[in-house]
Amino acid sequence: MHYSKHVFICSNEKDAPKKCCGSGHGAELVDAFRAEWAKQGGTEKIRIQKSGCLDFCGKGPAMVVYPEGVFYGNVQLEDVSEITETHLIGNDIVSRLQIG
């Protein structure tokens, strides 16, 4: 595999009043995860990017981490540090945010 982890963060935009991750700071999460990864000194080669709808719109902002295929929902900016430390670096799951 080219990357040891691949993180997709939904930043889909839908017309109001439909709930979607783009309106719930999905795009900000991408920047926050990239910054946190650098701050915590992650050494592996991973990719963090925006994605389209992950089909968890009602539980958004949603994201998924591969190769584990673990989905997280209602991800807030305050959760970025914990997910980075525990999952992206520590290879453990943040169960309180896991969905799917």
Ligand code: FES
């Ligand atoms: S809009 Fe984000 S999961 Fe559907």
